[in-house]
């Protein structure tokens with residue numbers, strides 16, 4: 001039987017419970033992402049392409065292969081398939097409004113001598129977040145400032161795409177004002193590529209948020225959006241503490257729209273700016 | 283209630299867009315081409331706050347409609363959003379230069395349309 005082009009016969013065989021636990025552990029140890037006990041369907045639909053590509057009969061066979069051979073490459077593929085990379089330009093517009101209306105005017109004033117600003121997109125995925133910030137900064141007339149935007153992710157696959165800065169029509173249609181599309185993209189056929197002016201400011205590196213990051217800072221703004229939701233409370237707390245260390249005093253941390261941070265009063269002051277929530281480093 | 287006008291020669295597309303706009307709180311009028319759209323505007327006048335226009339339509343096309351609308355309106359008094367399969371950079375630039383508030387490429391989803399309007403500050 002095929003559904004939407006995928007051969008799903010293999011996934012109709014239920015994942016054995018010890019294999020389910022094995023996959024949960026694999027994903028957790030590689031990324032810190034916690035997949036609950038009811039994510040059977042998620043494993044099934046995300047791993048079906050790998051199962052059929054390897055000519056295996058089921059996800060149970062895939063687990064057997066991983067256990068036996070500790071195939072690093074297949075392991076990576078499995079973990080990557082299980083992580084969510086969804087992102088888009090100017091996601092949570094209220095965040096960018098707050099940056100434009102409050103953060104940048106303040107920084108322009110404070111840094112008028114050094115003219116140096118540093119930003120970090122800490123779970124960058126395919127780059128839309130970092131590039132949106134880059135465009136926003138250029139639009140604010142900061143093109144002759146010394147601006148660095150570090151963009152990191154745990155997945156090499158998404159980082160490769162991000163570095164290429166090429167996007168499909170569906171990706172540039174979403175969230176991106178047409179005026180910016182016309183101004184900052186070049187089109188060749190079905191692909192839209194960002195201009196050098198926007199790309200220049202952004203630098204991509206592979207980084208696991210669970211590793212120490214103190215050496216990366218200091219930053220004026222850190223985006224850590226739509227990644228913490230996947231972590232357990234302990235991991236999340238440890239990362240928030242580390243992020244605090246990377247921020248300059250008064251620097252901003254922005255989390256995803258549906259994410260909140262608890263017990264962080266010691267490190268951050270929570271502020272509401274327009275429709276955005278900002279965590280200001282103490 | 284603010285009125286929106288959907289201009290597209292495809293009835294199905296008009297229906298989809300109209301439904302989205304109604305959910306956003308607009309009262310919706312429809313037109314199958316630029317000429318019909320101008321007729322609706324002549325009757326409704328400034329009650330119409332938003333026009334969503336396709337590009338390729340018989341009689342008066344979307345760009346010509348936009349140009350005519352801009353003789354009697356500004357982007358603040360009347361928002362015009364192009365919704366079209368025309369995805370060339372030149373086309374897009376021409377529409378913006380002629381005073382379009384936004385540009386949505388087909389195919390699009392309901393979410394894309396809603397977000398684009400929101401981002402452009404267009405609300406009923």
Ligand SMILES: C[S@@+](CC[C@H](N)C(=O)[O-])C[C@H]1O[C@@H](n2cnc3c(N)ncnc32)[C@H](O)[C@@H]1O
Pocket residue numbers: 030031032033083084085086087088091122123124125126129152153154155158207208209210224225226227256
């Ligand atoms: C849903 S995307 C969020 C993209 C962007 N920040 C946004 O809000 O649109 C989540 C990203 O987090 C990355 N990720 C998952 N676990 C990670 C970890 N432990 N360290 C760094 N990045 C991780 C994934 O690879 C994925 O690209």
